[in-house]
Amino acid sequence: MHDTLFEPFQIKTTKLKNRLTMAPLYLGYAGEGGTVSPLLLEHYRRMAASGVAMVVVENATVDHPTGSGSNRTIRADTDDNLDGLKRLAETIQAEGALACLQINHGGRFAGAAPEPAAPSAVETFGRTPHALTESEIGAIQDRFAEAAKRVRDAGFDMVELHGGTGYLISQFVSPRTNKRTDGYGGSLENRSRFPLETLARVRAAVGDFPVGYRFLADEWMPDGLTLDESTRFAKMLAPAGIDYISVMGGTYESFFLPEIVEGSKNQGYMTDLSAAVKKAVDVPVIAAGRLDTGKAAENVILEGKADLIGLARPLWADPDWPRKIGEGREGEIIHCDPECDACMKLVMKGKPAFCVRWPHEKMREMKDMFE
Numbered sequence: 001m002h003d004t005l006f007e008p009f010q011i012k013t014t015k016l017k018n019r020l021t022m023a024p025l026y027l028g029y030a031g032e033g034g035t036v037s038p039l040l041l042e043h044y045r046r047m048a049a050s051g052v053a054m055v056v057v058e059n060a061t062v063d064h065p066t067g068s069g070s071n072r073t074i075r076a077d078t079d080d081n082l083d084g085l086k087r088l089a090e091t092i093q094a095e096g097a098l099a100c101l102q103i104n105h106g107g108r109f110a111g112a113a114p115e116p117a118a119p120s121a122v123e124t125f126g127r128t129p130h131a132l133t134e135s136e137i138g139a140i141q142d143r144f145a146e147a148a149k150r151v152r153d154a155g156f157d158m159v160e161l162h163g164g165t166g167y168l169i170s171q172f173v174s175p176r177t178n179k180r181t182d183g184y185g186g187s188l189e190n191r192s193r194f195p196l197e198t199l200a201r202v203r204a205a206v207g208d209f210p211v212g213y214r215f216l217a218d219e220w221m222p223d224g225l226t227l228d229e230s231t232r233f234a235k236m237l238a239p240a241g242i243d244y245i246s247v248m249g250g251t252y253e254s255f256f257l258p259e260i261v262e263g264s265k266n267q268g269y270m271t272d273l274s275a276a277v278k279k280a281v282d283v284p285v286i287a288a289g290r291l292d293t294g295k296a297a298e299n300v301i302l303e304g305k306a307d308l309i310g311l312a313r314p315l316w317a318d319p320d321w322p323r324k325i326g327e328g329r330e331g332e333i334i335h336c337d338p339e340c341d342a343c344m345k346l347v348m349k350g351k352p353a354f355c356v357r358w359p360h361e362k363m364r365e366m367k368d369m370f371e
């Protein structure tokens with residue numbers, strides 16, 4: 001059933017066995033201090049065993065604590081975590097999936113930072129970050145390059161730069177959060193300089209290792225980044241050496257606006273964004289956002305709105321999603337409830353998230369592993 005979803009695909013020279021990927025989903029399962037915990041390993045083992053071609057592991061910090069979302073953000077900034085990262089990559093690959101790790105600097109949304117830093121001193125939920133100096137900017141770009149190399153050395157198949165969710169990279173691109181008057185601010189070209197320079201440093205560090213990019217296509221804020229500018233940015237990014245673009249919309253400042261909450265309940269609510277980006281670039285594009293039926297997911301590919309499907313909550317709610325679709329047992333899928341935002345609310349409170357749709361036994365098993 002829905003055979004298109006099970007056709008192979010290629011990113012650069014890396015073969016994907018089908019069109020399904022896990023989109024990054026931070027759930028607070030890493031150990032205190034960002035270590036690779038037994039629960040984290042078991043979670044990703046289950047995600048990889050689902051039959052998706054590639055698992056993109058949740059955001060890992062390039063700079064702790066200044067760039068970390070929380071104290072349970074996986075650390076990719078230190079060789080002390082290299083063995084854990086190796087185990088994570090091996091665990092995913094042993095189940096037949098490719099392993100990709102997303103690397104991130106939280107900037108003004110770095111919840112673990114004693115003093116957050118950002119392109120400009122724009123107030124963020126009651127705290128005002130300090131505006132980065134040019135030498136601090138260069139140091140962060142080096143941190144991205146070092147982390148990307150660590151991801152490669154740990155045995156992952158790909159690395160993804162987190163340019164979404166309103167984190168640091170996208171803070172530079174956004175006219176709302178980048179008020180700089182130097183070469184990193186002002187025109188779209190200047191605002192694009194930070195991600196493009198970061199990519200160049202990452203590329204220099206990892207050679208031809210595949211590098212993807214989580215892409216903020218629309219901030220969904222009146223004075224924020226819009227699709228018009230982001231597609232122009234995509235045209236600069238794609239030829240600069242990115243191997244895929246994974247499209248998303250919104251930031252922590254827009255996710256909870258009433259009209260965004262409503263819109264985000266709709267199936268395929270971000271596919272207009274992925275379609276626009278796909279038109280603008282000739283690298284593979286991943287679409288995500290409530291693509292939770294075989295038909296909805298397959299249509300995205302058939303209609304040319306993306307090349308690959310990103311499943312975050314649907315796969316977490318039911319890791320048998322791909323198998324049930326493939327075997328024509330779609331009616332048995334346990335669906336993520338669009339009215340439920342418990343996972344997002346829990347992780348934002350610094351708590352681990354366990355899906356309320358899970359059977360009781362599984363819930364107990366996973367909770368017991370939390371340390």
Ligand SMILES: Cc1cc2nc3c(=O)[nH]c(=O)nc-3n(C[C@H](O)[C@H](O)[C@H](O)COP(=O)(O)O)c2cc1C
Nearest residue numbers: 023024025026058059288289290311312313343344
């Ligand atoms: C609890 C939660 C954590 C998330 N963590 C990440 C993350 O670490 N990195 C990222 O790029 N997106 C993250 N996302 C966004 C998802 O990758 C995805 O774009 C979004 O959930 C829509 O897809 P879905 O309907 O398949 O879940 C997160 C979303 C949720 C709800």
